[in-house]
Amino acid sequence: MNKPLTAKDFATDQEVRWCPGCGDYAILKCVQKTLADVQADPDQTVFVSGIGCSSRFPYYMNAYGFHTIHGRAPTFATGLKIANPDLDVWIVTGDGDGLSIGGNHLLHVLRRNVDVxxxxxxxxxxxxxxxxxxxxxxxxxxxxxxxxxxxxSPVSPGAFALGAGARFIARGVDTDTKNLSPVLSAAREFKGAAFVEIFQNCIVYNKDVFEDFVNKKQAKETQLHVQHGQPLLFASGTKGLKLNTSTLTLEIVDVGDNHTPVSEILVHDETNRGIAQMLLTLPKEGFPMPLGVIYRAPTTSFDDAFWSHHPTQGKRTGKVADALRKGSVWKKD
Known part of the structure; x- marks a missing residue:
């Protein structure tokens, strides 16, 4: 019987080189731990990145990896998944790489619902x-x-993903591995494009930009960890989000004796696109930051649809090496 894999089995011998204190270190450790927890197969796992600090990620994962072109990681990942649907494909990108030069490529991998x-x-x-x-x-x-x-006017990654047609949208914090790891596991289990925004601290150029909600001393008041089928409560259950039926917006109310009963607090339904829209566009001032799986509405993935209409049904009929040695693909009858 093979020995169970550990997080160390997903680490390479490469020196991890990010700025000391960078949030990428915590994310790397969390991904390695998550893959070990689910006993992923390194030989069937691929990490694809574009350009940026986050894009060094494939060097540090003991799996297959591609460090590709600025903003084009979704394109490479789509090709990989279509060519070999059995692969577990991860795209690692940043807010610049993914939402600026790569915005159109990210949009299409989400709307197509490629299983990555x-x-x-x-x-x-x-x-x-x-x-x-x-x-x-x-x-x-x-x-x-x-x-x-x-x-x-800044882009909201989650709202962008929802508008692009993503069927799985989640949020996490770099150093909060306790809550981030289950989100990563859920993303991996999802059949289709799973989009996870991870708030990451750039200690050199934008230090503590998320301190207003990641500060551990205030986290209970400033973070809302959503769970499917559970009321949207925070601050140890003393506050919640209630739907104002007149304005169709969410508002903060006190919960408990002499206050709003829990029965009136909006219950999170991760299949409800309207609730997802409200949570992803909450004002940053005065509201807690929604974290966890915000939207999950499965449908047929692009790769499944592709192969279901293909004559070979995904079965290999030849070898790439043979095709390359065959000569010109253009032959006149």
């Missing part, structure tokens, strides 16, 4: 190219490219 996991590390800044503002940077962000403060 997309991990988008969001630190609201360009780290690799020395701190320019990114598509997710908040208004007022001071950077080498916006010394007077950004005036751009």
């Amino acid at each position: 996991q997309v991990l988008l590390f969001n630190n609201e800044i360009y780290g690799l190219t020395k701190g320019q503002y990114s598509p997710t940077s908040r208004p007022g962000t001071r950077s080498p490219s916006t010394p007077s403060g950004s005036i751009d």
Whole structure:
């Protein structure tokens, strides 16, 4: 009987090179632990990245990996999954790589529902190219490219994914491995494109930008960990989100004796696109940050649909090496 795999079995002998204190270290450890927990097969696992700090990820995973072109990781991953549907394909990208130059490629892998996991590390800044503002940077962000403060309206990765047609959308925090690991497991189990936004601290160029909700001393008040079929409660159950039926918006209410009963708190339904839309677009000021699986509505994946209409039904009819040695594919009858 083979010995069970551990997190160390998914680590390579390469020196991990990110800035000391970077949130990427915690995410790497969490992914390695998660793959060990589910006993993934390294020989059937592939990590594909584009360009950016997060894109060094494949070097540190004991699996197959492709460090590809800026913003094009979804394209490579789609080809891999179609060519070999049995592979477990992960895309690692950042807010710049995935939502700027790669925005169109990310959109299409989500709308097609290709069976891959997309991990988008969001630190609201360009780290690799020395701190320019990114598509997710908040208004007022001071950077080498916006010394007077950004005036751009930022992209919400989750709302973008929902608008693109993603069927699985989740959020996590880099250092909160206790809650991030189950999210990664759920993403891996999902048959289709699973989009996970991970809030990641860039300690050099955008330090503590998420401190308003990741600070452990305030986390109970500032984080809302959603669970399917459970009321949207936070602050140790003393507060919750109630649907205002007049405005069709969510509002914070006190819960308990002499306050709003739990029965009036909105129950999370991860299959409900409307609830997902409200949670993903909550104002940052005054509301807790929704974390966990926010939307999960399975449907046929792109690769399953592709092979179901293909004459070979996904079965191999030849070898790539033979095709390459056959000569020109263009032959006149």
